[in-house]
Amino acid sequence: MEDGDLRTQQREDRRTRILDAAEELFARHGYDAVTLRAIARLAEVDVALANYHFGPKRDLFDAVLMRRAKILNDMRLRELDETMRAAAPGRPTVDGIIRAYLHPLLNAPHIHEAGWKNYYALVAYVNNSPEWGGKLMTQFFDPLVGRFVEAFRAALPGAGDAELFWSYHCLSGALTLTFAQTGRIDKLSQGLCRSDDLEAAYEHIVAFTAGGYINACGGLAE
Amino acid sequence: MEDGDLRTQQREDRRTRILDAAEELFARHGYDAVTLRAIARLAEVDVALANYHFGPKRDLFDAVLMRRAKILNDMRLRELDETMRAAAPGRPTVDGIIRAYLHPLLNAPHIHEAGWKNYYALVAYVNNSPEWGGKLMTQFFDPLVGRFVEAFRAALPGAGDAELFWSYHCLSGALTLTFAQTGRIDKLSQGLCRSDDLEAAYEHIVAFTAGGYINACGGLAE
DNA sequence: GCAGGTATTCAACGCTTGTTGAAATTTGAC
DNA sequence: GTCAAATTTCAACAAGCGTTGAATACCTGC
Numbered sequence A, B: 001m002e003d004g005d006l007r008t009q010q011r012e013d014r015r016t017r018i019l020d021a022a023e024e025l026f027a028r029h030g031y032d033a034v035t036l037r038a039i040a041r042l043a044e045v046d047v048a049l050a051n052y053h054f055g056p057k058r059d060l061f062d063a064v065l066m067r068r069a070k071i072l073n074d075m076r077l078r079e080l081d082e083t084m085r086a087a088a089p090g091r092p093t094v095d096g097i098i099r100a101y102l103h104p105l106l107n108a109p110h111i112h113e114a115g116w117k118n119y120y121a122l123v124a125y126v127n128n129s130p131e132w133g134g135k136l137m138t139q140f141f142d143p144l145v146g147r148f149v150e151a152f153r154a155a156l157p158g159a160g161d162a163e164l165f166w167s168y169h170c171l172s173g174a175l176t177l178t179f180a181q182t183g184r185i186d187k188l189s190q191g192l193c194r195s196d197d198l199e200a201a202y203e204h205i206v207a208f209t210a211g212g213y214i215n216a217c218g219g220l221a222e
Numbered sequence C: 001g002c003a004g005g006t007a008t009t010c011a012a013c014g015c016t017t018g019t020t021g022a023a024a025t026t027t028g029a030c
Numbered sequence D: 001g002t003c004a005a006a007t008t009t010c011a012a013c014a015a016g017c018g019t020t021g022a023a024t025a026c027c028t029g030c
Helices: A008-028 A034-042 A047-054 A057-087 A094-106 A116-126 A134-153 A161-180 A184-188 A198-216 B006-029 B036-043 B047-053 B059-087 B094-104 B115-129 B133-154 B159-181 B184-188 B198-216
Strands: none
Touching: A008 A057, A008 B059, A008 B133, A034 A047, A034 A057, A034 A161, A047 A057, A047 A161, A057 A094, A057 A116, A057 A134, A094 A134, A094 B094, A116 A134, A116 A161, A116 B115, A116 B159, A134 B006, A161 A198, A161 B036, A161 B059, A161 B115, A161 B159, A161 B198, A184 B133, A184 B159, A184 B198, A198 B036, A198 B159, B006 B036, B006 B047, B006 B059, B006 B115, B006 B159, B036 B059, B047 B059, B059 B094, B059 B115, B059 B133, B094 B133, B094 B159, B094 B198, B115 B133, B133 B159
């Protein structure tokens, strides 16, 4: 087999251009607002090619989500393991677990890549949609989230199950809205805070959600 | 003038049926996925009637959002005034301000009305969309939010402006995701927590975000 | 350099969309 | 009872949709 180079390279290049274009448009306008023709135009590709590579529109949407979810989840798990190992045999800190969950979002290589920004906005869209949220988020993220909930339980021995799940839910809402970079906080603060200042957002979310977990899950117990 | 009753009544009835149907479908599927024909079918009304009463599709969307935003904002302001008055001349508590912001969402008359549930999901959709979020949320909610940020500032004299805005942003994300009732937490917790248990959600969000504010805004200062 | 398979383009399909202008219906005022 | 105004229906428009099947280009292995 061992495909040649130039041919395969153009094929891959076009596949990723289609995914990039779809990601950008889905993130900006939602699933139904985006036409395959618009995606093809942005990717500078024939309209039938998207269907050839990814099947019908709905499957393309899944492919877009899947691509970066895998990368992100792997990074998160690695940071979580690190945190847990460093803390053992003692308890991990809430702050440390939250950082393991959030820090991969602004990992140096991709913090200002447009693709990742679009992906974050897309996840916010999916997460908050009754149509997609209950299904796709579960499919793509719940195994990972289960691991983090366990870590929080270890950090907060006084917490009940319900508190742990609701607290994660609050974390998820704050996180997805912030990284969607909708521009709202820019207007609300009249320019003082900037949506695209992810490092600042990161520190604020960590501080806010750590306080939230400790207050809602009886952090000082035992 | 003084219109008769039966005629005006049917007119109003049809107008609200159109708004209700639009609200439900926009909330479930987003703006572009919904056709005026689907709205008309659900409202049991001719397709041209929506256009007659509300103008083009985009204006109908605004009308849907506006209808309940006014009611909600009035209730919130009233509860905030109450909280501030009760605390004066001392400082208000973070917990009290948060409750003034959240409690109207589950006011007895409408906690289980389908219309309000749909509206909350719609606000989550708008809030998290880069396309709508920066503009519509500002238009409908920012005057109100400004009042609440002021209240938080009074409650947390040590806090800087940026901390106050970012903290509100986290509150907003947790709030809109939770009240959108996407069903995600039901699956994540395997049935232990229920999306439609708004009273439980309310208490958890209050505890979480109050801890968040205090931790992120240097609550114990002075 | 030819056969075979993969990648890409092209043209077309049936269908649905938001909007509109004219017609029809209903109602209250005189 | 008639007129005019407001509301509701109807039919039609041009435009755009996702998808498909046949045709074309391209490269690889022989």
